[in-house]
Amino acid sequence: MSNQSATEPTRAQVQRWRKYLADEVAEGAIYRTLAQKKSGQEKQILLGLAEAEARHEAHWRAKLGEHAKPVRPSLRRTILRFLARNFGSVFVLAMAQRSESNSPYRDDKDATAQMAADEQVHEEVVRALATAGRAQLSGNFRAAVFGANDGLVSNLALIMGIGATGVSSTFVLFSGIAGLLAGALSMAAGEFVSVRSQRELLTASRPTQVTLTAAPNLDLASNELVLIYKARGMSDEDAEHRAAERMGLFTCDCNPAFSLNPEERAEELESEHEELGSATGAAATSFCLFASGAIIPILPYIFGLGGLAAVAISVILVGIALMITGAIVGLLSGASPLKRGLRQLAIGWGAAAVTYCLGLLFDVQVA
Incomplete structure (x- = not known):
């Protein structure tokens, strides 16, 4: 009788394990659905999360044995699946992050320590995936x-x-x-x-092309052109090199950093304009x-x-x-x-x- 009680799960255990199983199936489906809408590395990460949920699913199926009957996942997972199919991923990932953070595995002796650690890692992975959308x-x-x-x-x-x-x-x-x-x-x-x-x-902060129009008539010894490049953030050596190049004294690609493209700052400012x-x-x-x-x-x-x-x-x-x-x-x-x-x-x-x-x-x- 004692051996039977040790191997046969209690009714409470069966109900809890079935709930875990349903949630793992739902979470794997959520990540696979999101992966279908992505490409490249993000797609692979989501599929990797789905594979991990499949391993957890297998654990609970093995524990349940003949008791592994289909049950409904929690309301949160059901909502997540609906959102994953029909809406943007940022809301789904934000909710998935919260679900992963509330994993009961760390306090459940029937779950392995690896499974509890997986859920902790999953939270950080989902947090990282959601960062771009939140930004x-x-x-x-x-x-x-x-x-x-x-x-x-x-x-x-x-x-x-x-x-x-x-x-x-x-x-x-x-x-x-x-x-x-x-x-x-x-x-x-x-x-x-x-x-x-x-x-x-x-x-008002956009660089002008004065370095092109005024350079032929400047005196390099007076350092006016050098001052422009220093004001734009160049070091003394970089500024002097760039000024000499701009005045046509020589052309050198020995250090591309010296020849800072003045249009780069303009492109940055244009990007800021678009964001505004x-x-x-x-x-x-x-x-x-x-x-x-x-x-x-x-x-x-x-x-x-x-x-x-x-x-x-x-x-x-x-x-x-x-x-x-x-x-x-x-x-x-x-x-x-x-x-x-x-x-x-x-x-x-x-x-x-x-x-x-x-x-x-x-x-x-x-x-």
Whole structure:
């Protein structure tokens, strides 16, 4: 009887191992699906992760034996498979990173130490794969979250403060519309000025071709041309060599570093220009993002509601929007979507509560 109990898994073990098996099958499918959309080294890395998950799958199949029946994977893995098939890899990799970091193998004696170590390594591999996607999203994503949240929080706080004074629903509505337009225009104007000013600064830093037009008439002994190259970051020796070459005294490829291409800096600046985008586009994006958030708090008033009903619905709608934006931030950063959502919610509702309390101090009781 003791031998049977030692070899026959308990019901709890069977259920746990089946869950592990289903998750390993799902994770392997996720990595293979992502690999189909990639090429080169990234494709090979994803296929390597899938092979590792297959080894883990084989471990649990061997442990289960005749009990290895198909079961549904966890909700997280199911969502990941859906995202892997239909959306960009950055969201999938961010969620996969979190899944790998929460592996139960390190605390489960039925999993081998190698499997637990594999999961730790997988987290770092997925983190590295997700880095490029996060870098590409970081600037635009930050602006999107900032713009939408600013609209949500500022307009909710505005209408809560105005509404608490006892004014009519119509007054609250027009205050909200004014807040939407004022905030969106302010954001657009600020973004336009910021991007335009930065582009002008970059343009002012672009090297000119004065070294070509002025070189024939310069005196090398006076060092004016040498000063240009020193100002561009060359050492004394490099600058003197480049100046002499530019003036046609000799041509030498003995050290290509001495003959720094002046167009390289111009290409770098042009790349920075492209990354900034256009001032008009940035302004339009900021306007739309702020307005998309700011319109949510006034939706109940637009549809004719008033009083506490309008306030309650506005607070709920903004709360849902804040939870969604916070959850997306959490997903992309590999953190808990719930915690990030609750953080956004606390900040937004906290600001609205402050202005509401201030509004109560100025209760005008308009009939």
